[in-house]
Amino acid sequence: AVPAGTFPGFMTEGTLLYRRGEYGKALACFDNALKLRAGDKHCLVARSKCYLKLGDTENSLKDAEASLQNDKTFPKGLYQKAETLYTMGDFEFALVFYHRGYKLRPELQKFRLGIQKSQEAIVNCIGSPSSVKLENKEDLCFISRQAESKKANQKLQIKLTKDQKWTRKQEPVRNPKAERQLLGELYADKAYLEKLLKDEDLMKSSTKQGIKVADMVLGGIAYLDTRTEFWQQQKPIYARVRERKLRQQRWIRDKKRKPAEVARYIVKSMEDIDMLLTGESPEESCKKAEHVLKRIQGWSDEEVPNKNELIGNLHSCIGNAQLEMGQMEAALQSHKMDLEFARQNNLPDAISRALDNIGRVYARIGEFQQAIDTWEEKIPMAKSSLEKTWLFHEIGRCYLELNKAEEAQNYGEKSLQSADEEGDVEWQLHASVLVAQAQEKLKDYRSAIMSFEKALEKAKLVHNDAAQKAIIIALDDVSRSFIEDLKERELIGESKEQGESKEEGENKEQGESKEQGESKEQGESKEQGESKEQGESKEQGESKEEGENKEQGESKEQGESKEQGESKEQGESKEQGESKEQGESKEEGENKEQGENKENDSKEEESKTDKEETGDDEKQPYPAL
Template sequence: MSETREDLQQKRPQSFSTLVSAGKQLLHKREYRRAQSSFTAILDLKPEDKECLIGRSNCYLNTGQLQNALRDAELSLKHDKSFPEGVYQKAKVLFYMGEFEFSLVFYHRGQSIRTQMQCFTLGIKKAQEAIKNAVGDSTNVKLKVGGDLSFLENEEARLRPISVVENLMEEEKNEAPKSFRIEKATKHLMGDFVDHKKFLEDLMKDEDLMKEKTKSGEQVQDIIQDSLVSIETYIEICNQENIVAPQEKKPQHQEVKHSTTSKFKEFPLKTLREIDAALESGNAENSLKKAKGVLKFVERRSKTEFPHKKLLLGSLHSSIGNALLYQGELDKALEHHQKELDLAEQCKLPEAKSRALDNLGQTYAQSGNFAEAIELWKKRIPLVPSGLEKVWLLHEIGCFYLQLHRYEEAKEYAILSVAEAAEIPDVKWKMNASVLMAQSELRLGNFKSSVSHFETALVHARLQDDDSALNAIQKALEEAKQHIRK
């Protein structure tokens, strides 16, 4: 009889902290899907665990699932409205949703709870700057943070942020209409770029010109399209970061340069999150377009503006390669992932190199070149710390050897996967490693050993209440037993 979740909760209390640690590690490595799975696994057993809710909220935030991120942040505050990490997470999610006024309120609330937490002070400053960019100089607006703000928990209020926050704001003097201010700011920031963009868009309508090629063999259409992407990216960066376009710079060169450099340093992480979020949501075309535009933009900047330029370029090549892989353009994906690996080796950063090797391996695997994928992933093994990631890596290498009918090598990596899985609490991967071991032994004709490993896998499947896995393993177990009876 399978164990209930309550039985597992009482039997293995140590596994919770291990799962949380695994989730945090995956989150730190930007493995958002796997981190989310890890946090979800423990939330199935402890639905109100605040630490896991915050962790999963961050996973949702980094994959563009903002409503889910907000929901988990609010759940962490369900029984304790003064939980500082929950207040901070809610403020942060609201900021990324564009609800800057609400975000500011919760940053203020967090600061009143924990004055020593610097993140609230920084959050207040960031939200105030965002409001200033959106509606004008914040000196013209005062936000009341006193009194009962419990109405902000109301769902209807959250869906009508502007009308609600208007009750908290006092206008000290008349302002220009918002649409006029935005139009004026856009003209100031964009300079001649809007005109250049229109000119290129008009050229794109010339069908005969688009068929032409340069002396070097490049399509004119591709060149113009790349230029459009670069201009659109620059315009977007200027809009987001309030950077003055080169031809609009003031005479105070030193001051403007410092300000612009500071802004350049701030935008990459946010942009990378947007690129990854687009791909996570299935919009590979938008992710690819944005990543290519940012890549061209960064390539033209100096190391002064981007001190970690090579690392940033590596991340962008990674995003482009993943988007191309999603679209099935495997050869182009390989080119970008190879550039990602080259840059990672130049930077001498093990994590970046590990990611690049993983991406290259995934691309070769999708093309059916399992031997090349194996060789790349073997190089990854020393770069991956013990834990869930290593179990998965060893398991995948073993599976590919199985596909290539190299059963001795498959068994070798199955043994390593089983040993690594024994050190972690994840029952699913204990099961997967045991199944690989059983399949390898079966192909080698070691039927008794195969039966033993299938039986071990069956135990792990029962612990998960995984009916589909249970049925598949039982069927494989019966087939293995038939070999013994012969």
């Protein structure tokens, strides 16, 4: 079955896994890559390396030879075949292929080193050619005799006695220091086995399977001796000393790097960091960035002229890797360090990059207002319409999360305008969706439906099936909400009309009751006025009657006492009566004016007064004329 993926993808993933030491997984990736592109020489070499690391020299050699099948001068294939042969112990054949590669690519250091280590391994195995002296005194039958003696020695070794098995063959004593360096951690195991040989009782015993302990111990020691010889041939002690010196020289040389070498190292390192991050290996990317950061911090400003800019860039890479790993607080601190370096060195592009990343982190942790503040600070630094489109869209999305629909709609429209200027259909789709969602929150359902329909058209243009399905579902929801809103408005309108008609009826009733009250008040006022006028008229009549009675009494008395002066007295009485009538008339006018000013007196007092006056009138007899 054809694996799901692409050839470059499998190659990149396999290379990353190989660098991380996961050779089994890397081998599986290269297998999938070869299924997609069979016979690719670069992939065959990569798989051969994995086989060699896993100890499968046979398959490693097959892949190396397959890479050279169509191109015999392929340098990587020649080198891989030579390395495989060297690992198998075929030093002579390895030397041949190292020489072939060196002739084709003499500038490559790895071929020169391969030639050197192959020659050293051959010398360690058979000795130096100068030490071999051939004498031709007789015929050349010594060659056959040498072969016969070799066979005899082999037979003697097979027919060893039991005593000879327990006693080791006498060999030249090795330098313990050199042997410790060659064996490394296994030196302690060899010393333990040699100590066991001294225990004769143990050596005579056997295991449950019938294997003698002495044979097992001797076999282990023989294996370690064989490995010691092999490692001595492959990398002798003097070669290790020389290699150590070369490392020291290289370290000193690296310390004093040339500007061109520094630039190449930095560019290569930054490419590796980006590749690891895009290849979904944020941990490796973070480690690589931290390692490069330490190295650059140790260099002088002369070696790295843009040192501060690079340090800020590396902090940004570390922050991005930490963000992918979910380490939000650490990512925020790294991006803030990037912003600090950028502001200290007045680097506008770096400031814009740092603000962008800080806003991303705030949005990921749910601090939407802080994300908005950070991104709004970046708006003047945006250079392209596409950058503004993305920036406005993210700010609008944050406002939407904060339930600030008006601001979200505003920034969504700005994003849509910038996307139209750029002619980017994908961002036109995103901006239209944002505007529609904001309008839906504002309950402007008609506009929201129109915006969703525009977004659906854009989704069809870019053939985004997932977006089309989501927009159709959103359109259905908005349409239902729109219908419900219309029904609610109709119900509200009907209730409002009923309320208005009820208010009109109440106002009409209030008006009628008010008119009735006013007419009643007018009637009462009129009655009060009439009763008051009657009382005043009655008082005037009573006063007049009293005056007339008094005059008549006086006249009678005067007639009885003085008949002669009757006419005179009558004239005086008449004058007095007139003046008294005038005074009474004046008092009556004043009383009338006071009664008119006291119109607001209560009805009960007036009626009581009328009643009392009426009673007085009834008690007094009608005066005689």
